[in-house]
Amino acid sequence: MRRVTVERRRAARLASAAAVVLLTGLLAGPGAASEDEVDAAGTADYDCRFAGGELRAEAVIEARFPAAAEAGSPIRPQAVSVGITLDPEEVTALFPENPGHLTGTAALSVEVAHGSETATARWQDLGAGAEVRPGQPLVLAHTGPVPSVTVGSAGEARFTAGRLTLALTATGPDRAEAPPTRTLDCAAAPGEDTRLATVRVTGPGGPTDPATGSEAPGTGPTGRPEDGDGIDVDPVRPAAGAESCPPELPTGEIDFSEALPPPDYAPPPVPGRAPAHGCAYALGYASVRKLNGAMVINDPERQPAVTNVIVSLQTQSVTRPDNYSRIDSLASLDLPDAESTFLTFGFQPVTAKVSFENGPLSISTGSYRPAGGTRTDFAVIAFRQSLRLHDVKVNGTPLDVGPDCRTKEPFKVVLRGKAPEYANVLTGGRLRGDIAIPEFSGCGTGGEDLDPLFTAAISGPGNHVEFAQEKTCTPTTTAWCPPAVPPLPATDPER
Incomplete structure (x- = not known):
């Protein structure tokens, strides 16, 4: 060899x-x-x-x-x-x-x-x-x-x-x-x-x-x-699944702009015939390119948050001359804080907690086959997110960044799956995407402006995200209830 x-x-x-x-x-x-x-x-x-x-x-x-x-x-x-x-x-x-x-x-x-x-x-x-x-x-x-x-x-x-x-x-x-x-x-x-x-x-x-x-x-x-x-x-005992899904329904408008677009002549989306309220666990990694590292999101070792979802809230389809079908679902995910240590500029150890503020999650899955052409399957989750930093320490010494040290504006997160890795929101699977983290604002107190520090250390494009979503528990999929916690995406390369 x-x-x-x-x-x-x-x-x-x-x-x-x-x-x-x-x-x-x-x-x-x-x-x-x-x-x-x-x-x-x-x-x-x-x-x-x-x-x-x-x-x-x-x-x-x-x-x-x-x-x-x-x-x-x-x-x-x-x-x-x-x-x-x-x-x-x-x-x-x-x-x-x-x-x-x-x-x-x-x-x-x-x-x-x-x-x-x-x-x-x-x-x-x-x-x-x-x-x-x-x-x-x-x-x-x-x-x-x-x-x-x-x-x-x-x-x-x-x-x-x-x-x-x-x-x-x-x-x-x-x-x-x-x-x-x-x-x-x-x-x-x-x-x-x-x-x-x-x-x-x-x-x-x-x-x-x-x-x-x-x-x-x-x-x-x-x-x-x-x-x-x-x-x-x-043996390791996985985090306990929720006994039941959250009682409240997710709210918001579905954003299906990241899905594969339908033919121009397709009719508009219509309400789904049998939308189902359910929940599932999703967790993974988010990298910070400038720091050449990553952190666990929705850590299974701690109390992970469950994704609250309405399955098949609306659909869109056409059969001739092209064949296009799409199912749109709406979800919400209130992520717990992540706690991380990173090196600012490669030498300054900084410990901080990161809070995630997510907008509604739009989940679109479907397929498109032009007349006489090849079928293309698609799966995409899109939502807007803001990050807030707090409980910051530099070399173990607390640094007061104020109550509103956050990304200057919400940014869009787009995660895509490919068949057979991710077929639909019910069966779940693996999703991937790259995000651009905006500049930070509101960081510092007493006239001290720390915005440039966090912007230089964290903000920018090319931050890779890997997520794994487990099967969705609904009234019609009781075999998947209570929802299970999936392994972190890197731990199951066959999926």
Whole structure:
């Protein structure tokens, strides 16, 4: 097999590792560990095999562990990130077609040892997305929830990174064909230290009895837990779906201007024959091109918001001589705040919360086949959105940006899906788009104008968005009720 060989100087290695650490701050959220927590972060080279050859990837693995845990209580890693750095030559070896964007999913086997017992926790379905810039390293910071681990007696629980599987998918809103995916099977390079953390476990069967200072019951002469205490790995539990859809109906006018236009002679839209009130979960990533990073929108680890939708509110169709049909639905989505850390101008760490103010969501799906021509399917979601920044900190110091630091004007978000990825609003699927973030205004207090700072750091075109919508729960689709929370879009490349 052909092997991709890339020379790395130590300075470049440290720089790329730092880039991953900073990018994971954007994705996984800000904040340092408390006295009861330990931040684990390490860099290791992984040798990876793929269908066309081999390459070496640099991995930065980060997680926040409790410093101590009681026996029988779950040890739950937080702020997990598996950051991967690929040199330009490696990206070209994987995708000679030079894709504009890549999304990735990572699965990392983490070995857990407690006394003489071991178990494996699979940190899987970790998603990432990034823009591919010619001649520059690609940094993908995969994040997501991971299983908790419970041990049955006192001692030490040791976590070590093992094999790594990566699935990288070339994406972008303008792809005319199904996006290609490359799967990499990776193992740590010889001599690499992949230890992550050691958690002290206290409680019954501890190494010593605090009252007497002698060995506690349940330990052997070495002070280690006796065999048979067990290590339990509890799989990730998805965020709970809503028990029922919101009672109120979404309101507003449908904007079908982004749908494939009908023939000039087509009759105007008419009310749908059987509109249905339903709801579905939709979540994903939004990149900030200037910061070369992305943040999770409607985070499934937190309490995600449900999309409230009226399915088939109006339709438009014609059958001769051309065949055109379109179904328009109307929805609303009140997104929760996103909390992110980013580097202003590449060096100044800034933490902020982002509020999203969305207008009505117009969802149009359908097909158009000219007489004697080829059928074209389309799916598009369009809405207007404003961003507001608040709770801003610079190097940990609060920065008063005022109550109305926001984009100067609402901007249009257009997300498109392609069959069979997205057929209709009932079955859902994946959507993609690029947005332009306007300038900021109203930032600063006491005569201080911070508008230019945020405009220079964030505003501009080419910010990529990937969204996954799960099936819609309605009175006629009760099998899909309550609505399920989908995986982040990068975690399911087949969809």
